[in-house]
Amino acid sequence: xxxxLQYGFIDLLRSKWMMGYGIVFFCLTSTILYLIGDFKxxxxxxxxxxxxxxxxxxxxxGIMYGYQIREYIAWVLSHPVSRKNVFMGxxxxxxxxxxxxxxxxxxxxxxxxxxLHSTSADAFAFLLIAGxxxxxxxxxIALWVVFGFDHKLLGLGMGLLIWLxxxxxxxxxxxxxxxxxxxxxxxxxxxxxxxxxxxxxxxxLLIAHLDLSALLGYxxxxxxxxxxxxxxxxxxxxxxxxxxxxxxxxxxxxxxxKDF
Amino acid sequence: xxxxxxxxxxxxxxxxxxxxxxxxxxxxxYAVLGPNGSGKTTLMKICMGLVLPDEGDVYIYRESVRASIxxxxxxxxxxxxxxxxxxxxxxxxxQLTEHLRGKAQRKEMLMELLDLDPYMDQLFRNLxxxxxxxxxxxTCLMYDVPLYLLDEPTAALDPVTQIRLKEFIQxxxxxxxxxxxxxxxxxxxxxxxxxxxxxLYGDIYxxxxxxxxxxxYQANDVEEAIARLLMYEQEKVKI
Numbered sequence: 001x002x003x004x005l006q007y008g009f010i011d012l013l014r015s016k017w018m019m020g021y022g023i024v025f026f027c028l029t030s031t032i033l034y035l036i037g038d039f040k041x042x043x044x045x046x047x048x049x050x051x052x053x054x055x056x057x058x059x060x061x062g063i064m065y066g067y068q069i070r071e072y073i074a075w076v077l078s079h080p081v082s083r084k085n086v087f088m089g090x091x092x093x094x095x096x097x098x099x100x101x102x103x104x105x106x107x108x109x110x111x112x113x114x115x116l117h118s119t120s121a122d123a124f125a126f127l128l129i130a131g132x133x134x135x136x137x138x139x140x141i142a143l144w145v146v147f148g149f150d151h152k153l154l155g156l157g158m159g160l161l162i163w164l165x166x167x168x169x170x171x172x173x174x175x176x177x178x179x180x181x182x183x184x185x186x187x188x189x190x191x192x193x194x195x196x197x198x199x200x201x202x203x204x205l206l207i208a209h210l211d212l213s214a215l216l217g218y219x220x221x222x223x224x225x226x227x228x229x230x231x232x233x234x235x236x237x238x239x240x241x242x243x244x245x246x247x248x249x250x251x252x253x254x255x256x257x258k259d260f
Numbered sequence: 261x262x263x264x265x266x267x268x269x270x271x272x273x274x275x276x277x278x279x280x281x282x283x284x285x286x287x288x289x290y291a292v293l294g295p296n297g298s299g300k301t302t303l304m305k306i307c308m309g310l311v312l313p314d315e316g317d318v319y320i321y322r323e324s325v326r327a328s329i330x331x332x333x334x335x336x337x338x339x340x341x342x343x344x345x346x347x348x349x350x351x352x353x354x355q356l357t358e359h360l361r362g363k364a365q366r367k368e369m370l371m372e373l374l375d376l377d378p379y380m381d382q383l384f385r386n387l388x389x390x391x392x393x394x395x396x397x398x399t400c401l402m403y404d405v406p407l408y409l410l411d412e413p414t415a416a417l418d419p420v421t422q423i424r425l426k427e428f429i430q431x432x433x434x435x436x437x438x439x440x441x442x443x444x445x446x447x448x449x450x451x452x453x454x455x456x457x458x459x460l461y462g463d464i465y466x467x468x469x470x471x472x473x474x475x476x477y478q479a480n481d482v483e484e485a486i487a488r489l490l491m492y493e494q495e496k497v498k499i
Contacts, residue, residue: 003359007348014347014383071343075399078308078337079360080329259271259311 004089025105062142140247
C-alpha cells in the first residue's frame with residue numbers, strides 16, 4: 001500500500017487539475033484577506049468556501065482521477081499485490097493531495113497575514129480541520145461513485161447530484177420540515193438531522209467554535225448549547241467517523257468484487 | 261502450467277465463456293484467437309484475477325487464481341491497452357513496477373532492444389501510442405518468469421519492433437518458457453504459434469496446431485483458415 005500511495009501521490013501532485021485547485025484556494029483566500037482584512041470576518045467568509053467548494057472540488061477531481069485509475073488498474077492488479085492495499089493506497093493518495101493543496105492554497109495566505117499571532121488562531125485551526133475532514137469524506141464518496149458507475153458521465157452526474165443534495169437540497173428540505181413542524185419541539189430532530197449530513201456537521205462544528213452562534217439567534221443558541229460543549233464535540237467526531245467509514249467501506253467492498 | 265476447469269463468465273446476460281476446460285502444461289507459444297468479443301481478453305484477465313469467474317476456476321502452477329495472489333510472481337501479464345499513471349515518468353513507472361514485484365532481471369536489455377532509453381525522463385502522457393506500448397512491453401517482459409500472458413502484444417508497434425518482439429518471444433520459448441498470447445495478426449500466429457485455441461460462442465471451438473487448423477479448413481495459411489472457419493459458422497447460423 002505504501003508504494004501505491006507514494007506513486008499515486010507523485011502522480012496527483014503533478015496533476016494540473018490539482019494544482020489549479022490549490023491556486024483557486026490561494027487566489028480566493030488572498031483576495032478575501034486583502035479586501036476584508038479582519039481575520040474573524042475572513043474566516044466566516046472562508047467557512048462558506050470550505051463548506052461548499054471543498055466537497056464540490058473533491059468530488060469532481062476525485063471522480064476525474066478515479067476514472068483515470070480505472071484505465072490502468074488492471075495493470076496494477078496483475079502484480080502480486082492485494083486489491084485491498086491497492087485501493088486503500090489510491091484513496092489515501094487522493095485525499096492527501098487534496099488536503100495538501102487545500103492547506104497550501106488556504107494556509108499560506110493566512111500565515112503570511114499573521115493569523116497565528118491573532119485571536120482568531122483557534123478559529124483558523126477549526127476551519128482547517130473541517131476542510132481536511134471534508135477532503136477525506138468527499139474523496140471516499142468520489143471513489144465510491146467511480147467504481148459504482150462504469151459510465152464516466154453518469155458517475156460525474158451522480159457525484160454532482162450527491163454534492164447538490166448535501167450542500168444545497170438537504171438544507172432546503174430541512175428548512176421546509178422545520179417550518180412545517182414549527183409548533184413542535186424540534187431540537188432533537190435538528191441535532192440528529194444535522195449529523196446525517198457531513199456538510200451540516202462541518203457547519204455546526206464551525207458555528208459552535210467560531211463564536212458565530214450569536215448571529216443565528218435561537219438556532220445558534222441550540223447549536224452552541226449542544227455542540228459547543230466537549231460532549232457535543234464528541235458527537236461531531238462520531239458523526240465524522242461514520243461519514244469517513246461509510247463511503248470508504250462501500251468503495252472497498254465494490255472494488256473487492258469488481259471485474260477490471 | 262495452466263489448468264482451466266469448467267470456467268464460465270457472463271457480463272449481465274451476455275455469456276462470454278461457457279464451461280471451458282483446457283490445460284497448458286508444456287513450454288511453447290499458445291495463440292488464443294477468436295473474433296471480437298469472443299472472450300480472449302476475459303480469459304486472460306481471469307487468469308490474472310482481474311475478472312472474477314461465475315463458475316469454475318483457473319489454476320496456475322496449482323494455485324487457484326480466485327484464492328491466491330502469490331502465483332502472479334511466476335506470471336507476467338501484458339494488458340491490451342497501454343495505460344499508466346499520466347504524470348509519472350517512464351523511469352518512475354519502471355521503479356513502481358519493481359516496487360510492486362521486485363527487482364527486474366533484464367530491464368536494461370529490453371530498454372535497449374526497444375529503443376526506450378531517450379524516453380526515460382519523459383512523462384507517460386507525452387509519449388506516442390507506439391512508445392506507450394513499448395513501455396507496456398518492458399514492464400511485462402523485464403521479468404524472467406516461466407509464464408507470459410500477452411494480450412495483443414504487437415498492437416501499435418512499428419514493423420521493426422514487431423520483428424524484434426517476435427524474435428524475443430521465440431527466444432523465450434527456446435528457454436523453456438510458456439507464452440500465451442492473443443492477437444488479430446494471422447501471420448504472427450503462423451510464424452510463431454505452436455498451438456491455437458480458437459474461441460467462439462463462449463467455447464473453445466478449435467484446439468490444435470497451426471498445421472491442423474490450415475488442414476481442417478483446406479486453406480493456404482492461417483488467415484484463410486480463420487476466414488473460412490468464420491464463414492462456415494455464419495452459413496450454419498443462417499441455415
